[in-house]
Amino acid sequence: MTTREKILNRIKKGVAPNVDLPDMSIAESWITPINHHDLKLVLESVGGDLQYVDSVEELNYKLGDMFPESLNIYSNVKGVDSNFSIKNKTAIELANIGVAVLNGDFIVEENGAVFISDKNMGLDSIPTITEYLVMVIPKNNIVKTMHQAYKQFNLRELRYGTFISGPSKTADIESTLVFGAHGAKNLTVFMVNE
Amino acid sequence: MKVGLFIPCFVDQYYPEVGKATYQLLTKLGCDVDYPTGQTCCGQPMANGGHAKDSVKLAYKFVDIFSEYDYVVGPSGSCVSHVRDHYDIIEQTDDVKHVRKDTWEISDFLVNVLKVDGGMLKASFPHKVGVHNSCHAHRHLGVGIQSELNIPNQESTIEKLLALVNGVEAVEMEHPDECCGFGGTFSVTEATVSVQMGKNRIKEHIKENVEFITGVDMSCLMHMEGILKREGHKVEVKHLVEILNSEL
Amino acid sequence: MEPTQAKPQTKFNTKSETKPKANLKTKKIIKQQTQTQTHAQLAEGFLSNQLKASWFNKSIWYQRDKRDVATKKLNEWETLRELASDIKAHTLSKLDEYLIEFEEKATANGINIHWASDDKEHNEIATNLLKKHNAKKVVKSKSMLSEECELNHHLENNGIEIIESDLGERILQFSGEKPSHIVMPAIHKTKEEIGELFEEKLNTKKSNDPVYLTQAARLHLREKFINADASMSGVNFAVAETGSFVLCTNEGNADLGLTANSKLHIASMGIEKIIPKQEHLGVFVRMLARNATGQPITTYTSHFTKPNKGSEIHIIIVDNNRTKLLAEEKFNSSLKCIRCAACMNTCPVFKNSGGHSYNFVIPGPIGAILAPAHDIKKYEDMPFASTLCGSCSNVCPVKINIHEQLYDWRQEITQRKSSFTIKSIMMKGGAFVLSHTWMYRLFGKIGGFFVHNFRKISTMATPWGKGRELPDVPKESFKDWWDNNAKK
Numbered sequence: 001m002t003t004r005e006k007i008l009n010r011i012k013k014g015v016a017p018n019v020d021l022p023d024m025s026i027a028e029s030w031i032t033p034i035n036h037h038d039l040k041l042v043l044e045s046v047g048g049d050l051q052y053v054d055s056v057e058e059l060n061y062k063l064g065d066m067f068p069e070s071l072n073i074y075s076n077v078k079g080v081d082s083n084f085s086i087k088n089k090t091a092i093e094l095a096n097i098g099v100a101v102l103n104g105d106f107i108v109e110e111n112g113a114v115f116i117s118d119k120n121m122g123l124d125s126i127p128t129i130t131e132y133l134v135m136v137i138p139k140n141n142i143v144k145t146m147h148q149a150y151k152q153f154n155l156r157e158l159r160y161g162t163f164i165s166g167p168s169k170t171a172d173i174e175s176t177l178v179f180g181a182h183g184a185k186n187l188t189v190f191m192v193n194e
Numbered sequence: 195m196k197v198g199l200f201i202p203c204f205v206d207q208y209y210p211e212v213g214k215a216t217y218q219l220l221t222k223l224g225c226d227v228d229y230p231t232g233q234t235c236c237g238q239p240m241a242n243g244g245h246a247k248d249s250v251k252l253a254y255k256f257v258d259i260f261s262e263y264d265y266v267v268g269p270s271g272s273c274v275s276h277v278r279d280h281y282d283i284i285e286q287t288d289d290v291k292h293v294r295k296d297t298w299e300i301s302d303f304l305v306n307v308l309k310v311d312g313g314m315l316k317a318s319f320p321h322k323v324g325v326h327n328s329c330h331a332h333r334h335l336g337v338g339i340q341s342e343l344n345i346p347n348q349e350s351t352i353e354k355l356l357a358l359v360n361g362v363e364a365v366e367m368e369h370p371d372e373c374c375g376f377g378g379t380f381s382v383t384e385a386t387v388s389v390q391m392g393k394n395r396i397k398e399h400i401k402e403n404v405e406f407i408t409g410v411d412m413s414c415l416m417h418m419e420g421i422l423k424r425e426g427h428k429v430e431v432k433h434l435v436e437i438l439n440s441e442l
Numbered sequence: 443m444e445p446t447q448a449k450p451q452t453k454f455n456t457k458s459e460t461k462p463k464a465n466l467k468t469k470k471i472i473k474q475q476t477q478t479q480t481h482a483q484l485a486e487g488f489l490s491n492q493l494k495a496s497w498f499n500k501s502i503w504y505q506r507d508k509r510d511v512a513t514k515k516l517n518e519w520e521t522l523r524e525l526a527s528d529i530k531a532h533t534l535s536k537l538d539e540y541l542i543e544f545e546e547k548a549t550a551n552g553i554n555i556h557w558a559s560d561d562k563e564h565n566e567i568a569t570n571l572l573k574k575h576n577a578k579k580v581v582k583s584k585s586m587l588s589e590e591c592e593l594n595h596h597l598e599n600n601g602i603e604i605i606e607s608d609l610g611e612r613i614l615q616f617s618g619e620k621p622s623h624i625v626m627p628a629i630h631k632t633k634e635e636i637g638e639l640f641e642e643k644l645n646t647k648k649s650n651d652p653v654y655l656t657q658a659a660r661l662h663l664r665e666k667f668i669n670a671d672a673s674m675s676g677v678n679f680a681v682a683e684t685g686s687f688v689l690c691t692n693e694g695n696a697d698l699g700l701t702a703n704s705k706l707h708i709a710s711m712g713i714e715k716i717i718p719k720q721e722h723l724g725v726f727v728r729m730l731a732r733n734a735t736g737q738p739i740t741t742y743t744s745h746f747t748k749p750n751k752g753s754e755i756h757i758i759i760v761d762n763n764r765t766k767l768l769a770e771e772k773f774n775s776s777l778k779c780i781r782c783a784a785c786m787n788t789c790p791v792f793k794n795s796g797g798h799s800y801n802f803v804i805p806g807p808i809g810a811i812l813a814p815a816h817d818i819k820k821y822e823d824m825p826f827a828s829t830l831c832g833s834c835s836n837v838c839p840v841k842i843n844i845h846e847q848l849y850d851w852r853q854e855i856t857q858r859k860s861s862f863t864i865k866s867i868m869m870k871g872g873a874f875v876l877s878h879t880w881m882y883r884l885f886g887k888i889g890g891f892f893v894h895n896f897r898k899i900s901t902m903a904t905p906w907g908k909g910r911e912l913p914d915v916p917k918e919s920f921k922d923w924w925d926n927n928a929k930k
Contacts, residue, residue: 004557007713007761008538014768016534016775022525024721030518042738091668091703110728111738124750125701128694128742129667146739147724155684155720155747156547160701162744163727168694169741172610172626173652174633175501181609182660182667183694183742203876206920207886208913213920217928229924234882237873242830244852245869251877280849329831341510342788342836344519369503373790377829382905384827386486389909390794391829394499420910 027147034109034142036191043112046166047179048187050112052139056080059136059190063101066188067132071098076122077136086122094123100130100184105161106141107189108149113163114189115149124160128168133184135164139191197225198260200268200297203235205412212412215439216269216300222439223308230259238276242378246283253284261289265307266297269435271331271411272378274299279334300435301351301410302337312358319440320361323432324404325352326395326418327371328411337410341371352410355438362437367398376417392421399429406432481827485795494632498796501629505787508736509837516732525725527841530778533716534768540682540716541759547685551748554756561591564760568593568674568708569600571756575706577602577671581663583689583696584608585676586624586781587710587760590803593674604674605666607695609659616643622797624804625734625783630796663695673699677711677757678780679726683719686747687711687757690730690740697744707755709746713764714777726780729839734782767815772850776811778840785834785844791827800824807834811847818858825851886919 001009040050053059056079063080067073072084080101086094102121104114114135121127143149153161168183179185197220201213213229220227236256237249256277260266268274277297284290304310327350332338339348356364375381375391382388396418399407407429409415415431422429489495513519533540545555558564564587572580580597582588582604594615597604606615610628614621616639621627628636637650646658675696679688687709689696700707717726731737749755768774786792786806797805802813802821810828813821825848834844876882906912918926 003559003563006559007557007765008541010761010765011538011713011768014534014537014765014774015771016531016768018535019528019531021532021718022528026521027724046737046741095664095668113739113743125698128698129702145724146728150720150724155681155686155745158745159748159750160746162697162742163739165739165741168692170609170656170693172613172628173636173655175504175629176652178653178656180660181656181693182607182663182698201920203882208916210916210918210920210923214923231921231924232879234879235876240869240873242849242852243869244856245873246853247857248870248873252873255877329829333832333836340836342833344514344516373829373831373833375790375829380829384482384485385905385908386482386489387791387794390489391790416913417910419913423911424909
């Protein structure tokens with residue numbers, strides 16, 4: 001008998017009581033109108049920043065203010081300039097990315113998390129290997145709760161996708177919160193009015 | 195209403211005043227109170243120590259003694275919760291079911307069965323009192339406001355009853371429902387941790403300058419009293435019934 | 443994972459600030475951990491450094507307080523607990539079906555599934571995979587299952603360098619310790635201790651500044667990420683209907699491990715990590731971080747369905763006594779656990795004895811009910827390391843009746859073992875006396891006489907006397923008073 005069969009047989013001897021799967025429709029009753037002020041507060045509480053822009057021009061202008069040109073900037077957002085190509089780069093070279101400007105799929109109001117799927121990452125490592133992360137989202141791509149969030153995409157059609165809520169952080173040294181553990185040290189979300 | 199007085203073994207031996215106050219209070223409130231003298235112990239110390247099987251005889255004895263009363267009332271949340279929750283180790287006869295259902299912790303009984311008000315109590319206790327919410331009454335019997343739960347409008351029988359007492363200033367602690375560390379046999383098998391937990395509790399009470407620590411479990415109070423005395427603090431412990439039974 | 447929202451109050455009390463720093467170093471009592479010492483003995487060691495014990499207590503309270511604030515912001519919190527409990531309970535009742543579904547879907551997605559009966563088989567599968575890919579340097583994000591299997595030790599014996607990438611775990615790898623907490627593995631270490639450790643291991647300058655030390659670890663581990671041949675992780679959730687798995691971290695170390703350079707990822711998952719559907723993730727992801735650290739979600743909540751081009755993903759599904767637990771009617775609901783650690787953060791015994799006083803890899807209340815299923819004899823003290831206060835059950839996001847299981851394990855432990863221990867004879871004797879009213883009265887009188895007349899000896903001779911006085915012995919018992927005054 002293979003280990004697989006052994007384990008499955010042993011599971012069959014289990015005596016966990018039968019319980020029906022609960023009806024998840026109750027989660028719909030927890031949805032209230034979107035509140036951008038609450039989103040800003042929660043994103044700030046997790047160390048992120050939220051800004052609104054009317055156009056890509058305004059976004060470019062703000063990015064120019066935020067980051068010096070000397071940084072390696074990678075962008076896959078239409079209209080935002082890159083000065084760094086990710087083609088044929090080794091991991092060591094990719095670790096030199098200073099700023100990544102990426103399209104996020106959508107944002108979640110209750111926790112400020114931006115969902116980004118692999119097709120928006122450029123390369124899988126970019127959202128975490130960059131020193132600073134900027135995510136750009138159309139203003140209407142927002143949901144209230146994680147229950148709604150999980151209805152926005154199908155895991156089957158995804159290779160890799162992650163919710164990112166604020167910059168990378170740790171409190172492993174005496175519970176003191178420090179930003180920039182391994183991933184981005186700083187996260188700004190730009191919501192673009194369409 | 196025939197009430198059987200359930201006086202836990204250590205209250206009988208060490209805190210007779212608590213037994214008296216319970217009796218006098220219930221009598222004052224119009225109950226027909228009897229103390230069946232054959233009672234010994236509900237079996238909780240053995241059961242918590244992992245020897246519930248050895249306590250089966252005690253459970254039968256308890257039911258045998260108390261089944262004739264309408265209600266069984268005791269000044270100890272943990273003993274009452276043991277009867278209610280753990281007397282599933284004996285056959286569930288009608289008597290057993292009756293005793294399990296109708297055994298009450300005193301504060302719960304006063305608030306939810308007798309529905310007492312200030313006029314009925316006429317109690318006065320002009321002192322600053324710190325409330326100790328003992329775990330078995332608080333969480334197992336659900337007589338208090340459980341800090342971990344997000345349930346609005348929870349009520350506390352201790353708070354309700356103290357509010358009926360003239361002159362008392364009841365103080366809530368920073369951590370209102372943290373365990374004192376008594377834990378039955380835990381107090382001796384893990385004596386160091388037990389005492390440390392007790393020290394943490396009394397520290398909060400002392401910080402609030404209370405004169406008395408009160409609660410509905412004499413065992414927790416005995417544990418804290420032992421530490422208070424050892425460390426030379428003036429704060430005293432008093433079971434809630436003693437406060438409720440204080441006359442004007 | 444491990445964070446927070448505001449700067450915490452982890453400063454020592456005023457007394458400590460005036461004392462020299464040397465006081466904060468525990469006399470390595472924690473490290474003397476051996477299987478022969480019981481929780482009570484190890485806890486005594488922990489409490490012998492009062493200053494550090496008080497600091498530890500405060501830092502765990504800080505976690506509990508953040509949890510309370512976060513969970514109370516959600517009106518539907520208690521309903522979420524119900525949903526989470528039901529989803530997990532349902533899954534456990536059809537675990538084989540969901541595992542098979544998961545395997546089918548994951549395999550179709552190009553993920554390789556392996557099955558391991560126990561820790562040994564798990565470690566062998568992992569080692570063989572790494573050897574086959576000629577992987578010499580492996581970065582691993584925090585996995586309690588890999589701790590349970592003592593994987594690191596096994597890999598090192600096979601010449602594979604395994605690098606813990608979670609900051610807390612890396613600190614412990616440097617110090618040679620085991621985690622003392624499942625979410626904040628190095629919560630027992632002060633910043634001074636970590637500063638000294640980094641001076642030695644990473645050549646940092648003398649510092650106890652968490653920002654500086656974290657930055658040093660970032661640089662050190664970046665180099666490891668970009669040179670790693672392979673990566674490893676645990677699994678927070680595995681979704682049967684899609685064959686995907688989810689990893690939750692705050693540091694981003696799991697994502698960086700998988701994506702920076704690694705061409706081989708191995709994820710170890712206990713059989714109980716499965717959930718049926720994608721929509722169920724909403725429930726658990728909303729609860730996990732809120733209950734663990736008070737955050738609204740972990741910084742990274744990452745979903746992996748397929749390997750990237752040129753990479754491989756392997757999942758090792760591990761039993762290691764979980765099916766044994768599944769067959770225990772009273773105890774199998776402990777398999778619902780999602781490892782949020784809230785039960786530790788609320789447990790007054792944990793707060794006052796530290797994670798290293800529990801001999802099992804998972805400390806605290808949940809550890810105390812999981813451990814006996816692994817080895818009832820070896821961990822027989824753990825269910826007794828509790829006052830049964832019930833706070834653990836109240837904070838549990840999947841509504842495991844932890845305190846009731848602690849009580850029930852106590853019964854199992856005493857029944858399954860020889861009945862001729864001193865304690866069991868005393869218990870039987872006690873029950874015998876108490877079942878006879880006249881004997882109870884007699885013993886009560888004798889006891890009272892002793893306490894009254896030989897107070898000093900009675901106090902000193904018993905563990906009760908450790909830090910506590912015995913109650914005064916009244917002139918008459920309640921029964922005596924009743925007979926004389928009230929009897930009808």
